[in-house]
Amino acid sequence: LYLDEIAFDEQYNKSPKQKYSWEKTKRTSINYFIDVIGDLPIAAISRDDALSYRNWWMERMIPREEGEKPAKPNTANRHIGNMRTLHEAYFSHKGDEERLNPFRKMFFKGESRVDVPPFEDDWVRSKILAPGIFDDLRWELRCIIYVLIETGCRTSEICNLLPEDIKLKANVPFIRIRPRQNREIKTETSIRDIPLVGVALEAMRAAPEGFEHYRDRGELVSANLMKAFRQRGLFPTTDHVIYSFRHAFEKRMLEAGLDYGLRCTLMGHKTDRPAYGDGGSMAYRRDELMKIAHLVPDGLKFSD
Incomplete structure (x- = not known):
């Protein structure tokens, strides 16, 4: 019922x-x-x-x-x-709204949050973007990794991109994070447009229709990537996870001096600032992200 x-x-x-x-x-x-x-x-x-x-x-x-x-x-x-x-x-x-709930006011106040550390830039460039490191991985998983690095998106957001969300022919290529009638996103502020730069742009060019094999399978992708990273020794500490890419993206924007409002827009975070405009043009967003983009290494493989 x-x-x-x-x-x-x-x-x-x-x-x-x-x-x-x-x-x-x-x-x-x-x-x-x-x-x-x-x-x-x-x-x-x-x-x-x-x-x-x-x-x-x-x-x-x-x-x-x-x-x-x-x-x-x-x-x-x-x-x-x-x-x-x-x-x-x-x-x-059943219409019995006044019935006392036996589980009322039951709550443990203890903190159990585990902070997820970001990947450091040198680690990403020397280890994760090393040509050949992922050559035996499915090409879709390789590309998802590279998109995560330069967009700060959640794994599920990348897995569930539809062809109409991928704007490679726009003057500034970008991806759109949107809810669907048959798929929710985390929050309303998660709705956003993110320009593609660096390895993310090359990865999406290799997957212009998205990642159909992994659509609605974000948990599988996360599990496969966790396994791949552990097998290759790509986690600097036991506290690092795939979500560390998202934290790294946010840290890089902060340290490069990107505007607070833009950072919130690109991360899909709520901001306490009054809303003035749409967060800047796509060209502006791209130019700002180019300040933190990793160079695309020669020999990096995107598709099979």
């Missing part, structure tokens, strides 16, 4: 992969609850049941053995929150 009827609008603009991921998270939270408390009718869940579920998560947040990884507060909060949302949505749907 919840998936098919109550939460219909939450899924309406999701792609099949997004729907699968969304549903999997909800079902995981429910399965945790069933494992701990039992398979109860939703109307039978009491405050004591909810507290027992919370206490179970609290126990999991305390490491019992050396080297054991405890659950993080945001993990516990997500699963408790899913149960709270499910309960509230169900009884609201």
Whole structure:
């Protein structure tokens, strides 16, 4: 009932992969609850049941053995929150909005954020842009790496580019990040146009129709790239991940003195500045990004 009827609008603009991921998270939270408390009718869940579920998560947040990884507060909060949302949505749907939610006001305040470090420029140029390093990788994955470097985009944004989003014949070649009726993007500010420079331009010229093989398969791309980078020793530390390209892009813009508003526009971040104009022409954006673009190494392979 919840998936098919109550939460219909939450899924309406999701792609099949997004729907699968969304549903999997909800079902995981429910399965945790069933494992701990039992398979109860939703109307039978009491405050004591909810507290027992919370206490179970609290126990999991305390490491019992050396080297054991405890659950993080945001993990516990997500699963408790899913149960709270499910309960509230169900009884609201039934017209019982005044019913007390047994999961109300349950929240762990501990911080569990892990900072993702950026790749340093020298590392990118000497290691990641070294000709031949990715020659045995699928050409689409190679190109996605190069686009990530010079656009700061999220992996899912690049995987899901459609042919109409790739403007190679424009006076200033660029890509468009847009939502679709059957695919959501992270936030409204994620809607943006990004000029193509350096290795990103060459990569998109090799893939003018986008990356159909990996469309709506962003998690697979991330997993494959993580594996490829680990096998080649391309992560400077254990804290580095593919998302480090996005942080590196932002750091490079900051250190080169690019305007704050432009940086927010290109990153898809919300800005606290009043909106004056559209963030600058594509030529202006390209010229600014050329200040930080890596040189395209001779011999770098884009397509097979």
